[in-house]
Amino acid sequence: MTNDNLLKTPPTDMDTFLKGLWRENPVFVQVLGMCPVLAVTNTVVNSVVMGLATTFVLFTSAVFVSTFRKVIPKQVRIASYILIIATFVTVADYVIQAVSLEVHRSLGAYLSLIVVNCVILGRAEAFSSKNTIGKSVLDALGMGVGFTFALLCLGVVREVLGNGTFAGIQVLSDSFEPWIVMILPAGAFFVLGGWLFLFNWLSERKKQRQAVLA
Amino acid sequence: MANEPKPFPFPQQPEVSSFKMVAVMGSVGLIASILLVVTFQLTGPRIEANRRAYLESAVLTVLPGATRFQAFRPTEENALVLVEEGEKPALQFYAGYDGDDALIGIAIEAQGQGYADVVRILYGYNPSCACVVGLKVLESKETPGLGDKISRDPAFLSNFEALEVKMSADGLQIEQEVELVKSGAKTGPWQIEAITGATISSRAVTDIIRASTEALLPLIQQNLATLEAGS
Numbered sequence: 001m002t003n004d005n006l007l008k009t010p011p012t013d014m015d016t017f018l019k020g021l022w023r024e025n026p027v028f029v030q031v032l033g034m035c036p037v038l039a040v041t042n043t044v045v046n047s048v049v050m051g052l053a054t055t056f057v058l059f060t061s062a063v064f065v066s067t068f069r070k071v072i073p074k075q076v077r078i079a080s081y082i083l084i085i086a087t088f089v090t091v092a093d094y095v096i097q098a099v100s101l102e103v104h105r106s107l108g109a110y111l112s113l114i115v116v117n118c119v120i121l122g123r124a125e126a127f128s129s130k131n132t133i134g135k136s137v138l139d140a141l142g143m144g145v146g147f148t149f150a151l152l153c154l155g156v157v158r159e160v161l162g163n164g165t166f167a168g169i170q171v172l173s174d175s176f177e178p179w180i181v182m183i184l185p186a187g188a189f190f191v192l193g194g195w196l197f198l199f200n201w202l203s204e205r206k207k208q209r210q211a212v213l214a
Numbered sequence: 215m216a217n218e219p220k221p222f223p224f225p226q227q228p229e230v231s232s233f234k235m236v237a238v239m240g241s242v243g244l245i246a247s248i249l250l251v252v253t254f255q256l257t258g259p260r261i262e263a264n265r266r267a268y269l270e271s272a273v274l275t276v277l278p279g280a281t282r283f284q285a286f287r288p289t290e291e292n293a294l295v296l297v298e299e300g301e302k303p304a305l306q307f308y309a310g311y312d313g314d315d316a317l318i319g320i321a322i323e324a325q326g327q328g329y330a331d332v333v334r335i336l337y338g339y340n341p342s343c344a345c346v347v348g349l350k351v352l353e354s355k356e357t358p359g360l361g362d363k364i365s366r367d368p369a370f371l372s373n374f375e376a377l378e379v380k381m382s383a384d385g386l387q388i389e390q391e392v393e394l395v396k397s398g399a400k401t402g403p404w405q406i407e408a409i410t411g412a413t414i415s416s417r418a419v420t421d422i423i424r425a426s427t428e429a430l431l432p433l434i435q436q437n438l439a440t441l442e443a444g445s
Contacts, residue, residue: 072238073230080242087246091253098260101268105353130217162359180359 005173016135020142026119027150028199033119037151038188040110048154049103050110051148053092055141057114058123060088062140065128072129081124082115089114119147150195157191158182273308273321276338276348280310280318284444286437294437304307307434309441310338317442318433319347324426328418331355335422337374339431344381344394345403346423349374354415361415369397370409370416378403379427385435388428394420422432 026032038056040046064084065072073078093111097104104111114120123143128136159165162182164172181187273283285297287306297306308321319340327331333356338348351365364370380389394417395405406423408416434441 068238068242072242073235074228075230076235076239080239083239083242083246087249089299090250094261098257098264101261101264147343178359183358 013135013138017138017142020139020144020146021149022146024143025146025199026122026143027147028195030119030122031148031196032122033117034192035113036110036117037154037192038185040107040190041151041154041158041163041188042162042183043106043159044152044155045103046106047151048148049096051144051151052108053089053096053111054114054117054119055144055149056092057085057117058140058144059116059119059137060091060126061085061120061124062136065124066131066136068132069129078125081121081129085120085124086115091134111167119143128210153195154191157182157194158187162187176192222368257364266413269308272336272350272352273310273338276321276347276350277308277310277319277340278334278338280311281313282445283308283310283321285309288433292433292436294433294440296421307430307441311444312409315444317341317444320441322426323352326418326422326425328354329361329414330357333415333418333422334427335419337423337426339379339427339434341434341441345375346374346377346379346427347424349419351419356412356415361412363409363412364415364419366408370407373406375408376403377423379431380404381431381435386432388431392420392424392427 018024025029027034027037033054036050040050061081061084065081068080087196089112092114093104096107096111123140131139156166159167159182160171161179162184164170164174164176164178179187182191270283274280277283285306285308286294287297287301287303289295294307297303306323310318311323312318319338321336321338323334323336325334327333332353333351334353336350336352337346339345340347349371354362354365356362356364377392378390379392381387382389390402390404393405394408395401397407397410398409399405406420407415
């Protein structure tokens, strides 16, 4: 519903892009796409690749959905969107395999599961199907960058604490005993909880300040 | 229909003929399939090359000293023949040779149940010393930080640098099976020291090697001449 309210006052182009980074961050504010957020953020590299793949799918499906938004009848729109999204997920899957099999292996099934990531279908339905190509692209890129940023927030904390490394490079001394729980599924919940706490606390504080000023 | 007032929560959809829906879905599908074919054509060779490079590095890791290798597959008469280009047999061995075309050993792929999901390994077997000379975990979903040490713990992997798998004189049976012992309790060359805290994963690797050597070493022993001759 927040999206519909926002659309009543047409935002500027810059705002369309920026809202995905912070104010409507898909992970920290909308809490969408939790499956990849929790599952693949155990290392920095996995987080970055997952974020980029999702951004690519967001971007390309936004271009397609907004291009054909007047042609696709409402009754079959979800089926068409899923078909478009699934196509680009498969494209991303092949490209990652061609670049690095190792990364493809470590992402496992989660790469194909981008198809059902609700961030993508959510943006297609809530934004791309109602807006021009230019705006949809900005929105998709903003959401993609915001999603990647959120995955990185989790990935960095989990890899550094859980393995003592950053993108495979040792950053903590050998005397540091890794918190193995951080790279296990439970660690994902701890770290996500911590970040959500921080984000909510920041936005609460901002609201209070604005209330005081007003 | 079109002139009726719109009920609030569900705005009336404009009537669209079934033909149009099918046509739109069909065109979207057509565009999607064209895109997929193009991607597949463009990335296919790269993916194939990546797979081959991965296999090659794995085979050469488990067979130290080898510089090239050839794939063989067993026939129904228990003979070994070269795998032709494009052939994908269910079971194949990779015979590794050094610069002088002498047989260094045979890399064998094997798999079995680990703590979490299937563990796939590749190990190198040297018939002249009757021992396993290298191990690489190809795929595992073992617990990060504990069980996944089987793929990188140097102390554990050193077990497989010269792990004896002695055959009986007729070459049909394993005389001394590999055996898992506690860390620090290794007394014989056929024993594997477990990783502390990852006993189940260590046992999985041991069981995989035991089962695989039992099943395949007699076959390899019988066809040693074929493997030594190469192509």
